Amino acid sequence: MARARSTYVCQNCGAVTQRWAGKCEACGEWNTIIEEAAALGVGGAAARKGLAGRPFALESLSGESKPVARIVTGISELDRVAGGGFVPGSATLIGGEPGIGKSTLLIQACAALARAGGRVVYVSGEESTEQIRLRAARLGLSSAPVQLAAQTLVEDIVATLGSGETPKFVILDSIQTLWCDAVESAPGSVSQVRAASQALIRYAKSSGAAVIMVGHVTKDGQIAGPRVVEHMVDAVMSFEGDGAHAFRVLRATKNRFGATDEIGVFEMTGAGLAEVANPSALFLAGRDVAAPGAAVFAGVEGARPVLVEIQALVAPSTLGTPRRAVVGWDSSRLAMVLAVLEAHGGLKLGQHDVYLNVAGGLRIGEPAADLAAAAALISSLVGVALPHEAVYFGEIALSGAVRAVGHAGLRLKEAAKLGFSKAFAPAGAAKDEDGDRVTPVASVASLVADIAAAGVASGGKKRR
Ligand code: TYD
Ligand code: MG
Numbered sequence: 406m407a408r409a410r411s412t413y414v415c416q417n418c419g420a421v422t423q424r425w426a427g428k429c430e431a432c433g434e435w436n437t438i439i440e441e442a443a444a445l446g447v448g449g450a451a452a453r454k455g456l457a458g459r460p461f462a463l464e465s466l467s468g469e470s471k472p473v474a475r476i477v478t479g480i481s482e483l484d485r486v487a488g489g490g491f492v493p494g495s496a497t498l499i500g501g502e503p504g505i506g507k508s509t510l511l512i513q514a515c516a517a518l519a520r521a522g523g524r525v526v527y528v529s530g531e532e533s534t535e536q537i538r539l540r541a542a543r544l545g546l547s548s549a550p551v552q553l554a555a556q557t558l559v560e561d562i563v564a565t566l567g568s569g570e571t572p573k574f575v576i577l578d579s580i581q582t583l584w585c586d587a588v589e590s591a592p593g594s595v596s597q598v599r600a601a602s603q604a605l606i607r608y609a610k611s612s613g614a615a616v617i618m619v620g621h622v623t624k625d626g627q628i629a630g631p632r633v634v635e636h637m638v639d640a641v642m643s644f645e646g647d648g649a650h651a652f653r654v655l656r657a658t659k660n661r662f663g664a665t666d667e668i669g670v671f672e673m674t675g676a677g678l679a680e681v682a683n684p685s686a687l688f689l690a691g692r693d694v695a696a697p698g699a700a701v702f703a704g705v706e707g708a709r710p711v712l713v714e715i716q717a718l719v720a721p722s723t724l725g726t727p728r729r730a731v732v733g734w735d736s737s738r739l740a741m742v743l744a745v746l747e748a749h750g751g752l753k754l755g756q757h758d759v760y761l762n763v764a765g766g767l768r769i770g771e772p773a774a775d776l777a778a779a780a781a782l783i784s785s786l787v788g789v790a791l792p793h794e795a796v797y798f799g800e801i802a803l804s805g806a807v808r809a810v811g812h813a814g815l816r817l818k819e820a821a822k823l824g825f826s827k828a829f830a831p832a833g834a835a836k837d838e839d840g841d842r843v844t845p846v847a848s849v850a851s852l853v854a855d856i857a858a859a860g861v862a863s864g865g866k867k868r869r
Contacts, residue, residue, distance in 0.1 A: 411441060412441055413426075413439065413440055413441070414438065414439060414441045415432060415438050416437045416439060416596050416599055417432050417434040417437040417633070418434070418437075422438065425440065434595060436590060436594060436595070437595045437596065473492055474493070475487075475491060475493075476491040476518070476574060476615050477490035478491070478518050478574075480517060480680060482655065483514055483655065483669055485667055485669055486642055486655050486656070486657045486663075486667050486669040487657070487660070487662075487663060488640075488662045489663060491615040491617075492615065493573065493615055494609055494610050494613045494615070495609060495661075495662065496605065496606040496610075496639050497615070497617045497618070497638060497640040497641070498580070498618050498619075498620050498641045498642070499617060499618070499619050499642045500619075500621070500622045500643045500644070501643060501644030503621070504648070505644050505645070507644050508531075508532070508537075508578055509540065509544070510671070510678050511576045511619070512527060512537065512546065512551070512576075513544065513677055515574065516544075516551055518573070519549045519550045519551045520550070523572075523574070524552065524573060525550075525552065525572060526551075526552045526553075526554070526565075526572045526574070526575045526576070527578070528554045528556055528575070528576065528577050528578070529553075529554070529555050530555070530556065530577070530578065530582025530583055531578055531579060532578075533555050537553055543676075543677075552572075557582050557583050557584055558585075559584065559601045560585065560604075562583070563605070566614065567608075571612050573614060573615065574614065575609075575614050575615070575617065576619070577605060577618045577619065578619040579619035580602055580619065580620050580634070581620070581621050583597070583598075583605075585600040585604060587600065598634060599633060602618060602634045602638070603637065605618065606637055606638065618638070635659065638659075640657060640660040640661060640662065640663075641658045641659040641660075642656060643656050644656075645768070646673075649766065650765060650766035651672050651673045651674070652671065652672045653670070653672070654668050654669070654671075654706075654767070656669075664707060664708065667707035668706045668707050668711075670687070684709075684711050685713075685819060686823065687765065688711065688712065688713040688764060688765040689714060689764075689823070692714055692764075694790070694793035695793070697785055697787075697789055697791075698716055698719070698781055698785030699715070699717075699764075699784070700714070700784065700791050701796045702715050702769070702797055703796040703820050703825075704771055704773065704798070704816070705773070705811070705815055705816060710812070710816055710818070710819030712796060712823060712825075713763055713769065714763075715734075715774065715777045715778050716762045716763075716764055717760065717762075717778065717781035717782045718785055719757045719758070719786040720757060720758050721756060721758075722756055722758040724758070727756065727758045727759070728758040728759070728760070729759050730761070731761045732761070732762045733763025733766065733769060734761055734768075734774065734778065735770070738774075739759070739761055741801075742775055742779050745802075746783070749848065750779075750805070750849040750850055750852070751850070752783065754786070757786070759782065761778060761781070761782070772810070773799060773811075773816075775801035776797045776800070776801060776807055776829065776852070779849055779852060780829065780856065783853055787856060787860055788860070789856055789859055789860030789863070791859075794824070795825060795826075795828060795829060796816070796820040796825045796828050796829070797828070797829045797830075798810060798816050798828075798829075798830055798831075798834075799829075799830055805850060806847065806848050807831045807832075807847060807848055807849070807852075808831055809831040809832075809834065810831065813830060813831075813835075814836065816828075816830075817834070826842060827842060828842060828843045828844070829846050830844070830846065831846065832845035832847055833845070
């Protein structure tokens, strides 16, 4: 009989090699390759031993299922992103840059839940219990009956959680600091992160506790460690924001129990994270309505409309190759809009520096922002302020046509709610009840003509 062979499998990407190596050739990770007994396949070992699998009963789709009672933290922005509260027995991974406020958000959620009753456990591998207490005291949460621990050994943590009443909410801050005794590599290594998350996910499924794991992110914003952890958990959220602004956005990138494009908006204050129920008002605060180069974009994040200001500065360049700089938007998207404005709008931008900024630090991914960006660019170039009571949305095609985008009704409603009485939108966006509030824009050429005409009508001078 042939000797049972072993293969070497990368624990990060799953690549299989015939020989051990320090670095996986497939994904570039170090120390992720371990020896595994080669699988014999169905009918291999079992068939030789004369064992057969046991058949099990199959079920129909229409079976009885109890509606799950979700664990609602009371922090509605967090509950919304979780899909209306956390599902018992689920595992969630929350990623974000250091200092963005993950620990703050989670201790606030713990305190709110603990006050409502039930066992809530917060395990930190990063901070001592004194540090967590200090933060809780600063947030006025000291009296909440949260159970605290500064521990990192997964076996001990699972044993502790397993003794006594089943917790309903467990935080592990962070997954990179945990380690399993059974695994030999250092905490934070791929195999440790993988083993620790496996143990905790198994604990969540078997106990019914909602387990939340904090994950560090790498420089490019990915959650560090094996990508497989993202596949194993039920939900992945990322907490974003930039240091210069107080607001933070929580985004679901994966959710087995809810929508993935939902966002929660928070503001970092002296007393912790405050929910922002009306993000548009926050993003539009401090707007200079008389200045050229600013357009309000009626965007949609998840199921929620968000109005943001898009600012552009187009100025004659002294450089051989003019500068193009974008903050909060895709730079290739800007290049495309500029090319369309030149080709179909008759604008000459080749000798101009172009800067585009999404106010407030929000990152926009929607193509619907094209029209607002184009309006801001044209407005800055010709030196004519756009009507201050107008919003813009629509996707620009390479042909110069303005194409329809989803959720037009939602965008118009939010704009009306915040006092914007006009909207420039793709043809067909307006319903009868919108009356003449909505100006259809068919192409970038007509947008350019409109803005230039408004400048002439108001006596605006063309800036050079
Ligand atoms: P933290 O929750 O520790 O971030 P993370 O766990 O994501 O690393 O948040 C730390 C930052 O938040 C810190 O820079 C200070 C700021 N902060 C406030 O502005 N107000 C507060 O009430 C708290 C607790 C923190
Ligand atoms: Mg932290």
